[in-house]
Amino acid sequence: MADPVPVIRKLEHALADDDFAWSMLLVGEDQADKLATLTADLRGPFSATGDGKRITSGFSYWGIAPTIAWANATNDPFYLVMKVGTESFLRHWRKLLPKVQNGGFHLVSLGIGTGVKDRTILGDMRRNNPDMYYIPVDMSSEMLRMGTLEPVRGARFPVSQVLPVQLDFSIEDNMDELGQMLARLVGDDPILFTLTGNTLANFENDEELLDTLTRALRPQDRLLLEVASTTRLDQETADAAADEYHQTRAFAEFVTSALRYNTDLKISNELVRFVGEVEDDDALLVKILWRNDTGEEIRMELPDHTEVVLPVGDTIRLYTTRKYSTARLKRLTEACKLTPIEAIQSQFRYARRANPFGLELLLLAPEAAGEATHTLADDIWSV
Numbered sequence: 001m002a003d004p005v006p007v008i009r010k011l012e013h014a015l016a017d018d019d020f021a022w023s024m025l026l027v028g029e030d031q032a033d034k035l036a037t038l039t040a041d042l043r044g045p046f047s048a049t050g051d052g053k054r055i056t057s058g059f060s061y062w063g064i065a066p067t068i069a070w071a072n073a074t075n076d077p078f079y080l081v082m083k084v085g086t087e088s089f090l091r092h093w094r095k096l097l098p099k100v101q102n103g104g105f106h107l108v109s110l111g112i113g114t115g116v117k118d119r120t121i122l123g124d125m126r127r128n129n130p131d132m133y134y135i136p137v138d139m140s141s142e143m144l145r146m147g148t149l150e151p152v153r154g155a156r157f158p159v160s161q162v163l164p165v166q167l168d169f170s171i172e173d174n175m176d177e178l179g180q181m182l183a184r185l186v187g188d189d190p191i192l193f194t195l196t197g198n199t200l201a202n203f204e205n206d207e208e209l210l211d212t213l214t215r216a217l218r219p220q221d222r223l224l225l226e227v228a229s230t231t232r233l234d235q236e237t238a239d240a241a242a243d244e245y246h247q248t249r250a251f252a253e254f255v256t257s258a259l260r261y262n263t264d265l266k267i268s269n270e271l272v273r274f275v276g277e278v279e280d281d282d283a284l285l286v287k288i289l290w291r292n293d294t295g296e297e298i299r300m301e302l303p304d305h306t307e308v309v310l311p312v313g314d315t316i317r318l319y320t321t322r323k324y325s326t327a328r329l330k331r332l333t334e335a336c337k338l339t340p341i342e343a344i345q346s347q348f349r350y351a352r353r354a355n356p357f358g359l360e361l362l363l364l365a366p367e368a369a370g371e372a373t374h375t376l377a378d379d380i381w382s383v
């Protein structure tokens with residue numbers, strides 16, 4: 001008797017001529033465990049400073065309502081920094097492209113978002129490598145479905161070369177498994193991993209995250225890292241950084257959507273605080289938190305139908321973000337044994353007054369990639 005044909009191979013043919021909007025998704029993790037983690041995080045201790053109950057990165061984008069809210073926020077013309085960032089990404093990426101154009105790179109996008117940047121990257125990379133794979137990795141299946149439409153429908157990247165993976169990439173075991181699966185999939189071909197849109201800054205322990213991601217990099221692989229930057233580190237500038245996020249209604253909708261979606265808390269935007277501080281003398285940290293300033297205790301129902309009491313003054317951290325100094329980026333990349341092989345810095349020029357904020361796009365190689373990169377790294381970090 002002939003061996004049965006694996007279902008995945010049959011599926012590709014079965015879907016090829018069907019114009020119903022099917023999409024394929026590889027789920028790497030038990031989603032019930034994720035809900036249990038979110039529930040436990042919301043049961044944290046009392047804190048007046050946003051360091052007890054919290055929604056950690058990934059969970060802010062998890063589910064259909066937060067996904068739609070994120071897409072709306074990125075399209076809001078009043079969210080100026082996002083707009084300027086998306087436009088400048090295109091120019092900056094093209095300057096780095098020659099470094100990953102040859103050699104048959106595949107793309108693993110860590111955190112797909114709306115897929116707009118991946119569309120640009122894929123369009124450029126595929127010209128040199130038509131057989132490349134595109135593997136977007138995200139905690140949110142809804143974000144994966146929405147984000148892959150951009151490159152697939154918008155830029156005609158072949159759907160048969162796309163493998164969306166739903167996975168929390170901040171967990172070490174997940175990154176180890178992903179790395180092994182990718183190596184079996186692409187063999188020795190190099191992979192370009194991308195972490196764009198200042199996603200690194202959303203993690204409370206950014207060094208731990210970068211270290212976790214670096215576990216999947218082989219010597220031939222590269223990491224494209226995009227972060228928000230600052231040339232000034234003082235309280236006034238930290239307040240300005242916090243203020244930047246305060247300006248758009250669509251961002252406020254996004255930042256509260258995970259709490260609205262997963263609990264029964266009635267959220268008034270008046271109770272959402274944007275707090276800026278200088279962190280470790282080398283970055284600006286912005287915490288966005290909900291604070292019970294109603295003068296009365298509030299009871300909030302969690303996804304497992306238990307209740308948690310929010311005393312007056314208690315907070316829930318909704319979002320964490322940062323602006324990095326060059327010193328902090330140097331410290332982070334050195335701690336994770338990553339060497340910059342190209343770096344593009346830009347300052348924002350949309351404001352009338354001189355602005356300390358900008359964006360940094362870094363192409364990084366793992367230490368094992370070789371010595372040649374070191375002299376360049378010295379130049380990059382000495383600016």
Ligand SMILES: C[S@@+](CC[C@H](N)C(=O)[O-])C[C@H]1O[C@@H](n2cnc3c(N)ncnc32)[C@H](O)[C@@H]1O
Pocket residue numbers: 057058059061062110111112113114115117137138139140143167168169170195196197198199
């Ligand atoms: C700030 S957005 C950036 C989107 C896009 N890369 C860009 O440059 O515009 C962060 C993305 O990372 C995903 N994400 C955040 N934390 C994650 C985690 N721990 N595991 C997997 N995906 C995560 C979010 O769902 C979202 O799609």
